[in-house]
Amino acid sequence: MAAACAEMEPAAAPPPPPSPPPAAAAPGSAELVCAQGRNLKAVLCQRCGSRVLLPGAATFARRELLLPAMRKKAAAAAAGGGGDGDVVREHWLVRDMFSFENVGFTRDVGNVKFLVCADCEAGPIGWHCLDDKDSFYVALERVAHE
Template sequence: MSLSNDSEKATTPSASDPSLLNQSGKNSSKVVCAHCSSIIIQDNIAQLVDNRSFDLPLIYQKKEAPSLEKEALSAWWVVDDMFHFENVGFTNAHEGMKYLTCADCEIGPIGFVDLETKRNFVSLERVLHK
């Protein structure tokens, strides 16, 4: 299958989309990188949390911006064990935060690590589902 066919089949549903979850309450489809289509999370691994607000840095920053630009996001795939990811990179801790990136294309952040609970949060808006 070509990359363009994969991209056409991938979607970015909203957190209220019932097709996101399977019968066990986990992700019903694979979560893939929006830029290179690498698998980030296999199906039936992550839980959906749609009420946790977090300001995640923008993927593309303006060079003239005086500080790190962020956007408020609230819908997340939560992965409790970092070893359940397929292709995720972890940044070094910076100002008390660790961010998640695609390990293949290194685009990110696509999410963050809660250093207190060690839970990993991947933004629904920064990935695709197929």
């Protein structure tokens, strides 16, 4: 039973372009975004501290996405993305999967793969729709910054 990407997220509208930071960034994210809208700090796994992205590798974006509750990769895949979760609105948008330093992907859940830490498999920390090969979203609230 394949679910369309639009069914996996609350917002039915197409994704908006990245927000112009830092003025548009929320108070908690303003110190993380440079004038060009890119991440000022390295992005790390909250659990093990593994480096996910280098500074400048992603662009700040706002988009409402539903992510399952944090858990290990095997449990997230078994849950099928259903059940409890969180609506997240602030993300690092990565346009090339080779920009990641260290990230893993769950099995397909409909048209979606969830991003997890490649070292400890904590996640999901982000979301990738298989219909859009060039958009990987990493939720700011699911990662640490250094």
